[in-house]
Each structure stands twice: as C-alpha cells, then as structure tokens.
Amino acid sequence: MPVLTRLIPSPVVVDIRPGALDDLASVLSDQRISHSGKLAVAVSNGSGAKLRERIAPALPGATWYEVGGGALDDAIRLAGAIKAGGHYDAVVGLGGGKIIDCAKFAAARVGLPLVAVPTNLAHDGLCSPVATLDNDAGRGSYGVPNPIAVVIDLDVIREAPARFVRAGIGDAISNINSIADWELSNRVNGEKIDGLASAMARQAGEAVLRHPGGIGDNDFLQVLAEALVLTGIAMSISGDSRPASGSCHEINHAFDLLFPKRAASHGEQCGLGAAFAMYLRGAHEESAYTAEVLRRHGLPVLPEEIGFTVDEFVQVVEFAPQTRPGRYTILEHLDLKPNQIKDIYSDYAKAISS
The missing domain is CATH 1.20.1090.10 (Dehydroquinate synthase-like - alpha domain)
Structure with missing residues (x-):
C-alpha cells in the first residue's frame, strides 16, 4: 500500500533556548548552511547593532549591513548592496521585525537563504513566508520563502522591552x-x-x-x-x-x-x-x-x-x-x-x- 505524504516548507534549523546566539556560527556550519562563514548580516541601528560587537568575532567572514528602517526602499537598497558585495552563503537578519522583513525580502531578491535571528517576539512574522514593508501606498505584504533557519536566544528576548x-x-x-x-x-x-x-x-x-x-x-x-x-x-x-x-x-x-x-x-x-x-x-x-x-x-x-x-x-x-x-x-x-x-x-x- 503506498504511503502518500507531502513536503512541508519549514526551516532546517529551529534553535530556541537561552544562549542560542553564542552558537550561531557553529549551528550554521554544522547544518551546512554556511561552511565558509561568508554571510551578509543585516542589522538595525538598535538591538541588532548592540549585538554586533558580541557576535562579530565568531563570524569573521561576515559583512555587516545596517538597515535604516522597514520600508520597501530599505529592503531594495539592502538587496542591491548584498548583490554588489560579492558571494555569500546566506543572509542573516538580526534585529526586530522590520529588519527581519527587510532581510527576508532582500534574500529572496538575490536568491539566498535567510537566517532569522529575532531580538524580540513581537509577532509571528519571524518565520512566516511574508515580508511586511512600508511603501508609497501605506504598507504591503510580499511573498518570500520561509527562513532556512530561526535562532532565538531567550536571554536576548528577556532584555527586549516587555511591550x-x-x-x-x-x-x-x-x-x-x-x-x-x-x-x-x-x-x-x-x-x-x-x-x-x-x-x-x-x-x-x-x-x-x-x-x-x-x-x-x-x-x-x-x-x-x-x-x-x-x-x-x-x-x-x-x-x-x-x-x-x-x-x-x-x-x-x-x-x-x-x-x-x-x-x-x-x-x-x-x-x-x-x-x-x-x-x-x-x-x-x-x-x-x-x-x-x-x-x-x-x-x-x-x-x-x-x-x-x-x-x-x-x-x-x-x-x-x-x-x-x-x-x-x-x-x-x-x-x-x-x-x-x-x-x-x-x-x-x-x-x-x-
């Protein structure tokens, strides 16, 4: 009797625990997401930027891109910068929901997998196939692939504002x-x-x-x-x-x-x-x-x-x-x-x- 199944689009890695951020480099390497360590890391000028100093030494092959906001134009600029920056194994979005959504859109635009590293738990967009971005008409939702990995450090989450x-x-x-x-x-x-x-x-x-x-x-x-x-x-x-x-x-x-x-x-x-x-x-x-x-x-x-x-x-x-x-x-x-x-x-x- 045949067994009928379907493939479910889901991340290769879901790592949710205290201290997960400290193991980001090894997780990506062990799961064959980035053996070379060449990553394009999108960060905000807020929570993500504060974490850059902490994890940058563990990601020596990463190039860091600061994203100013959560608009469609920001995501398009990020995609252009990543494309011009050379060859990368993956895009990492490190920050709040706006940065994750910009990184999702940019990764889809340049054809790279996205690693979501949220610094808060404000909404379900951190692992969704949608990037919500501000545009000239107000706000739009754009279809994108699921993140290939989601890394959530509960110690980082606890430091975020309670709201x-x-x-x-x-x-x-x-x-x-x-x-x-x-x-x-x-x-x-x-x-x-x-x-x-x-x-x-x-x-x-x-x-x-x-x-x-x-x-x-x-x-x-x-x-x-x-x-x-x-x-x-x-x-x-x-x-x-x-x-x-x-x-x-x-x-x-x-x-x-x-x-x-x-x-x-x-x-x-x-x-x-x-x-x-x-x-x-x-x-x-x-x-x-x-x-x-x-x-x-x-x-x-x-x-x-x-x-x-x-x-x-x-x-x-x-x-x-x-x-x-x-x-x-x-x-x-x-x-x-x-x-x-x-x-x-x-x-x-x-x-x-x-």
Whole structure:
C-alpha cells in the first residue's frame, strides 16, 4: 500500500533556548548552511547593532549591513548592496521585525537563504513566508520563502522591552479566532481548510492562551517563541495568511489605516480584536477568558485602553472588512451597522468586566 505524504516548507534549523546566539556560527556550519562563514548580516541601528560587537568575532567572514528602517526602499537598497558585495552563503537578519522583513525580502531578491535571528517576539512574522514593508501606498505584504533557519536566544528576548513580548502574545492568541473565522467561511462558502495548517495555528494559540506563566519566565517565552514559529510554518503550509489572520487582523488593519499616527502595536490590536470578535460570534465564555488572559499579561481588551473612543472603535469595526477584500470572517457574515456594533460593544465591555 503506498504511503502518500507531502513536503512541508519549514526551516532546517529551529534553535530556541537561552544562549542560542553564542552558537550561531557553529549551528550554521554544522547544518551546512554556511561552511565558509561568508554571510551578509543585516542589522538595525538598535538591538541588532548592540549585538554586533558580541557576535562579530565568531563570524569573521561576515559583512555587516545596517538597515535604516522597514520600508520597501530599505529592503531594495539592502538587496542591491548584498548583490554588489560579492558571494555569500546566506543572509542573516538580526534585529526586530522590520529588519527581519527587510532581510527576508532582500534574500529572496538575490536568491539566498535567510537566517532569522529575532531580538524580540513581537509577532509571528519571524518565520512566516511574508515580508511586511512600508511603501508609497501605506504598507504591503510580499511573498518570500520561509527562513532556512530561526535562532532565538531567550536571554536576548528577556532584555527586549516587555511591550514586544506582550505584542507577540496578542498575535499568537489571535490564531484561535482566525481559525474560527476560517471554519465559518468553510461552512458558509465552502472555503477549503488545510487541516494541518489549522491544527498547527490553533494549537500554537492555545499553548500561549493556556500557559500559566508570564513574560518573565523562560518556560513561557519558550512556548511563545515556538508558537510564533509554528504559526509561520502553518501559513507556509496553507499558502496564505489564513491560519493566522481573520477578523482580528481586519480590525488591526483598520486601526492602522484610519488612525495611522495613533495606532497601537500589531499584537495589541489583534488581541483586542480577537476578544471582541469572539464575542461577536457568540463565544461569550471564550471571549471573557481570552480577555482575562490578555489582561493578565498587560494587554488591552478595550479600545479606551489604547487611546480610542467607543465611537472610533465602532468606525474601525465597520471599516475592517474593507481591509481584506475576499476574506470572509464573522465581520462579513454579520454585516453590522454602526448602531448594532455600538450595542454589541456595550454588552462586550460589560461581559468582560463582570
């Protein structure tokens, strides 16, 4: 009887532990990613630059490229510099999400594998097949290959500002709502669900939601980092962002588009959006529990907690479906009018406060 399998796009190396950065050179050599040590290392002028002095002696064959921001132009310039710099085995992105995304795009443009070395856990983009970059139209998502390796040093993560870890928590937990939206679209529209991608993304979110620890615990940071990596792989399996992007992310994008100078972090807005969207779909107990966990980690669950009025939040929710045309979530399903959104929000606020 034949055994039918499929190939899953995933990193060759996933190294998540305290002190992982100190072994970066040996990991890349042992896994045949870079025997020669010739690497193009993209760093920010912030967290990545501070680590350069620490790890540069272990990477004598590396060329370092400082990236100024997270715009498409920055990524294109980086790709041009790497191409002009000679032959490299791989590109290393060392820094926060913007640097990782610039390095992803540049590596794809020059045809080299990407090694992601994030210095914070702000969102699931660290292992996803997407580079999110600012452009003239606002912000765009660009398809890129998965990183060939992901190295996450939990000691480095602990030194990052706590708000970055909190943002990652919100992004990971929002997976659960995103999967519920996917299942809704399957029931209503017959949209196909990739069961493996769905299972990975859901369990990643549940692992973070149910973990009793906090952002100061290595055990919790390990689970959060693994959840974000698994979410990125789930998106690669499905071929799009569906396992990790539903009504919660539509609400996030609406905040960004309507109030670009006031928007909070991606993860904060996704977490809040997920708790509210769960209430919209009638999952009131799950909504209340999600809000409780988000609060325990210091994340917002009401728009007032990130500086928005109720009327502004109603505007965000009403506009949210326009941010992802063709994606069907609880927002498209209910097609609520402003007065309906306001009434439901009032009930939601009371429910999670009781």
